[in-house]
Amino acid sequence: MAHTPNHPVENDIRNTYQWLEDRLPIISFLNNSVGSNFMAPRNLSYMWNFGSLAGIALVLQILTGIFLAMHYKPDVHMAFDSIQHIMRDVNWGWLIRNLHMVGASFFFIVVYIHMARGLYYGSYKSPREVLWGLGVVIFLLMMATGFLGYVLPWGQMSYWGATVITNLLSVIPFVGPDIVVWLWGGYAVGDPTLNRFFVLHFVLPFVIIAVVVLHIWALHMHGSNNPKGISLTKQTDYIPFHPYYTIKDIFGLGVYLIPFTFMVFYAPEYLGHTDNNIPANPLVTPAHIVPEWYFLPFYAILRAIPIKELGVLAMFGSILILFVLPWLDKHPVRSARFRPLYRPLYMLFLANFILLGWCGMMPAEGIYVRIAQAATAIYFGFFALLPVLSKYEKAKPVPTSI
Amino acid sequence: MSTKPTAPHATDDDAPLGDVDAERRALLVNATAAFGLAGAACVALPFVSSMNPSRSVKALATLDVNLNDIPLGEAKTFLWQGKPVFVWHRSEDQITEARKGDTTATMDPANDADRVQKAEWLVVMGVCTHLGCVPMRGGEYGGWRCPCHGSQFDDSGRVRQGPAGTNLEIPPYRFLDDATIRIG
DSSP states (O other), rough: OOOTTTTTOOOTTHHHHHHHHEEEEEEHHHHHHHTTTTTTTTTTOOGHHHHHHHHHHHHHHHOOOHHHHHHHHOTTTHHHHHHHOOOSSSSSSHHHHHHHHHHHHHHHHHHHHHHHHHHHHHTSSOOOOOOOOHHHHHHHHHHHHHHHHHHHBBHHHHHHHHHHHHHHHGSSSHHHHHHHHHHHTSSSSHHHHHHHHHHHHHHHHHHHHHHHHHHHHHHHOOOOOOOOOOOOOOOOGGHHHHHHHHHHHHHHHHHHHHHHHHHHHHHHHTOOOOOSSOOTTTTTOOOOOOOOOHHOOOOOOOHHSSSSSHHHHHHHHHHHHGGGGGHHOSSSSGGGOTTHHHHHHHHHHHHOOOHHHHHHHSSTHHHHHHHHHHHHHHHHHHHHHHHOOOOOOOOOOOOOOO | OTTTTOOOOOTTTSOOOOOOOHHHHHHHHHHHHHEEEEHHHHHHHHHHHTTTOOHHHHHHHOOEEEGGGGGTOOEEEETTTTTTEEEEEOOHHHHHHHHHHHHHHHSSOHHHOOOOOOTTEEEESSOTTTTTOOOOESSSTTEEOTTTTOOOETTSSSSSSSSSSSSOOOOOEEEEEEEEEEOO
């Protein structure tokens, strides 16, 4: 890369590739990043499709979002009606909005699978701790963006979701209530809040893109993990990303688009909440308020603990704990395939996570709270057990090569 | 992925293809690319279309004007599709002047009779054909002059002095009755 004085520079522009290469080596950069010069393990399964799918989902959200922003009005008197305007008047507005709504849900589905893949195959372990940490940052930014976006239609769920979530910050000692007022720009969620939420919802995806670039940069330092979780040493263990994985990713995209477009065209409201079709009313809270489905497990943790401060801490802690996962699980074997104890524990964790999501959907009363409390204990118990497993779990024999 | 190679490969395109059917591969690659491009075009269409006037904008496409409000010899300006329309109730003298101009308006020749449906009602767009400013009454030709760059139009809305090169446009309109026109 470094330019040495003796390095001959192509000055004949007819030799276009080399001419550009000597001035801006962008083609070889792409080729090294996602092209034939990027070597990937040859045994990657379809679970490795979800990284590129997440990238495509992000691009689709930004694209549809930009076109929606051309018609949306971030004003409490006009926001709800401007959504109706998009759905009824704007050419293809219904399609673009449905793509954006369903796209948000599918983005989370893809990212949850992507994270579950990493958790199963130990992709967070050395030397990929920073890669994993950046992924958690992206997940947090996604949650923030998703929450902000859900406020924009200014329906009942938008308004009360915004009220409840921003009030979470009131638990911060001493300055909490002031921070909440600062966030609102008033003494309740209102016009200033909506206006700034719109701006932040527009900006954050570009921040996500920046972190994705870092995420991919970190990925390229040590390459992809693989289903066997072993560090590859032989050249024959690798195949070039292009064409082998580009074509596999494109095929995966085609499969992904089938359920995605089905939802867009036939069930766009299925994952939403009907109450959000009622304009925001600061005087009446809906009888049963739930967040978007992708927040439900964390929402359940929040409600499981009857002490306000602890509940909020547990909810944020349940995500932040992912940052220290590489240091909780220091077992030398990466892939759960060769860990007889971690594997069932992982399955339990996944099932428990889905159970938490179900609890978050149910009313916060009676048996549901008890179940949510047990599930919360299991959630954190999983992480508490990891250091113990690191010490005592005896792994099955690990192959030396794929 | 069923034909996973087990040996290291050359990554350049000139590498020998072995038992690969090159013709079949080329067909598959080209067909995939063609379908991909067609799909991308289909996806792009709604996005491009969404920026065109929406149904709510199109719903404002017509404007009814009550002619009784316009005294003889005077012009009034109305807003239609976001742009001004001049409706001029021309007097006998003004019509005569306009008809005289049929021979002298050489920049964009047009007969006054072809530019009106009823001689006493001149309906033209109040948009200068140069760069879109709104002309004001005045100038040396009895009609309008544009404050932006000095174009002048006569009592039939014909251009008499540049930089504009064409006459004031005539919007589509029709008489609903003697006292009402519908523009659009």
